Amino acid sequence: MSTIISVPFADLHAQYLSIKSDMDAAIAEVIRTSAFIRGPFVQKFETEFAAAMGLAHCVSCANGTDSLYIAMHALGVKPGDEVIAPAHSWISTTETITQAGAKVVFVDTDANTYTIDPAQIEAKVTSRTVGIIPVHLYGQPADMDPIMAIAARHRLWVIEDCAQAHLARYKGRNVGTMGTAASFSFYPGKNLGAMGDAGAICTNDKALADRMGMFARHGGLVKGDHQIEGINSRLDGLQAAVLSVKLPHLRAWTVRRQEIAASYAKLLAGVPGVTLPVVATDREHVYHLYVIRHERRDALAKHLSAVGIQTVVNYPVALPFLPCYQRFGHTPAEFPNAFRNQSRVLSLPIFPEMTAAQMDAVNQGLRSMPNP
Numbered sequence: 308m309s310t311i312i313s314v315p316f317a318d319l320h321a322q323y324l325s326i327k328s329d330m331d332a333a334i335a336e337v338i339r340t341s342a343f344i345r346g347p348f349v350q351k352f353e354t355e356f357a358a359a360m361g362l363a364h365c366v367s368c369a370n371g372t373d374s375l376y377i378a379m380h381a382l383g384v385k386p387g388d389e390v391i392a393p394a395h396s397w398i399s400t401t402e403t404i405t406q407a408g409a410k411v412v413f414v415d416t417d418a419n420t421y422t423i424d425p426a427q428i429e430a431k432v433t434s435r436t437v438g439i440i441p442v443h444l445y446g447q448p449a450d451m452d453p454i455m456a457i458a459a460r461h462r463l464w465v466i467e468d469c470a471q472a473h474l475a476r477y478k479g480r481n482v483g484t485m486g487t488a489a490s491f492s493f494y495p496g497k498n499l500g501a502m503g504d505a506g507a508i509c510t511n512d513k514a515l516a517d518r519m520g521m522f523a524r525h526g527g528l529v530k531g532d533h534q535i536e537g538i539n540s541r542l543d544g545l546q547a548a549v550l551s552v553k554l555p556h557l558r559a560w561t562v563r564r565q566e567i568a569a570s571y572a573k574l575l576a577g578v579p580g581v582t583l584p585v586v587a588t589d590r591e592h593v594y595h596l597y598v599i600r601h602e603r604r605d606a607l608a609k610h611l612s613a614v615g616i617q618t619v620v621n622y623p624v625a626l627p628f629l630p631c632y633q634r635f636g637h638t639p640a641e642f643p644n645a646f647r648n649q650s651r652v653l654s655l656p657i658f659p660e661m662t663a664a665q666m667d668a669v670n671q672g673l674r675s676m677p678n679p
């Protein structure tokens with residue numbers, strides 16, 4: 308069978324067209340003033356983004372992966388330390404732990420929300436544990452209250468990985484405002500996306516912000532004054548200008564994602580074999596990804612592709628089972644939920660500009676999946 312229209316996974320060009328004149332003018336202004344690296348556009352975006360997230364300081368950097376690394380470096384992570392992270396996330400969450408010199412300690416995810424299971428964290432805390440990185444995966448906040456309670460009991464820092472969750476809320480609080488620092492990605496497809504790589508770390512701790520800014524900029528907040536050895540991880544003026552144009556639209560785009568998710572929930576109710584996203588009480592999901600579960604996920608993805616519906620698997624191999632972590636010798640029995648979900652999760656198209664006809668096509672595509 309064939310659907311009437313094909314549906315892309317996301318449509319960045321549609322978003323660009325919706326704000327084209329502002330976007331073109333902002334880019335032209337950066338070119339006119341040659342403010343390519345840091346400078347007024349970067350400073351403006353840092354101020355605006357911190358305010359939008361409800362945090363005092365924003366340290367921009369080259370991408371979301373760097374933001375995690377920079378934060379851990381500034382928090383003093385060193386060889387021998389251990390950092391706790393969820394077993395199912397994007398590799399950035401944990402590769403940066405290793406880069407910072409520490410050992411990755413995985414904790415299984417909750418079977419339904421896909422975020423780190425707080426009930427399993429404390430058993431993994433040792434005398435070497437220094438921090439926890441909860442990930443607000445797919446756009447749903449992790450269960451922060453018990454995580455922060457554990458962190459307080461053991462004097463651990465918490466970096467909230469907010470790469471997929473700009474403006475998501477937990478018990479009325481913005482993600483990023485509960486931990487020690489909040490890491491953000493502005494990868495083009497993110498809910499707030501640049502036109503290239505970009506990232507930021509936000510915090511209310513001024514001293515930490517200064518250390519992070521220093522490390523990201525060759526170890527000095529003032530040019531030529533290298534207090535420490537750092538790295539080069541800077542946001543460029545073009546990306547900052549793009550992000551400043553988009554930021555005022557983020558709330559409306561988020562609401563639109565939530566409306567699409569609500570429409571999906573109605574349309575897709577009762578589709579055989581499909582489990583829809585579960586949102587825990589008191590959490591506001593921002594639907595960076597709309598992730599369903601299906602026992603025959605790969606066959607479903609193939610069928611949807613054949614009828615013109617683009618899907619993505621986030622993520623097909625949970626972190627402990629990736630070749631790069633073979634050295635730990637982890638087994639599926641240690642992370643049953645992550646292991647089970649890695650072969651069942653499927654991300655359906657969702658983007659603010661999505662039309663009712665596109666949602667309908669996704670519904671038809673799912674309902675036309677042949678039985679085994």
Ligand SMILES: Cc1ncc(COP(=O)(O)O)c(C=O)c1O
Pocket residue numbers: 370371372373396397399400442468470471491492493494504505506
């Ligand atoms: C959960 C998570 N953490 C970190 C990152 C890293 O962001 P970036 O791609 O900007 O380096 C991403 C983005 O893909 C992500 O999804």
